[in-house]
Amino acid sequence: MFSYCPQCKSDQLEYTKQKRTHCLSCGFVFYQNTAAAVAVLVKFENRFIVLKRGRNPGKGMLDLPGGFVDPGESAEAGCHREIKEELGISVQNITYVGSCPNIYPYKGVTYTTCDLFFIAECIDTNFVRQIDEVDEILLLERDEIKIELFAFESIRNFLKDHFTEVTA
Incomplete structure (x- = not known):
């Protein structure tokens, strides 16, 4: 989904079940909903x-x-x-x-x-x-x-x- 966090630009992202992106640096969470x-x-x-x-x-x-x-x-x-x-x-x-x-x-x-x-x-x-x-x-x-x-x-x-x- 993302290569970098849209909020802090970190590349420390965690993807869960192809729908949730979580930035380990700043805590930003993005849900890719249907x-x-x-x-x-x-x-x-x-x-x-x-x-x-x-x-x-x-x-x-x-x-x-x-x-x-x-x-x-x-x-x-x-x-x-x-x-x-x-x-x-x-x-x-x-x-x-x-x-x-x-x-x-x-x-x-x-x-x-x-x-x-x-x-x-x-x-x-x-x-x-x-x-x-x-x-x-x-x-x-x-x-x-x-x-x-x-x-x-x-x-x-x-x-x-x-x-x-x-x-x-």
Whole structure:
């Protein structure tokens, strides 16, 4: 995590369980906590919105709309914001389904996340794609969704465990 203490600049650091950094010189303690992220299985009529990732990690692989929850933001507000940013649409009837832990490697830093999964409905498909993050927006039938092609293990696990019950 750190090479030097952010408070006293000492290199006398002790790391505990990949989440706690303690400076043995000045006593400074830093906790690397899990970040909250959201992913939304959005239904439109009898199809589902699936994204093709436009950047790493997992560039070119499949994903669900979503992302990190901002400080001071609820998970539900994060769902609405991320869907508006990535797809340019609004959704309704957002319902929490469950969560899975995840590892998110990005530019040399590995973040641990708790991914919160939701389902929602959209009423139109007047998409405005977020060009720097989304290569393609797909509307797929239930049997066209290939779980093994999703970039993140948490989403694959969520879909394996819940896809049948949330799409029935």
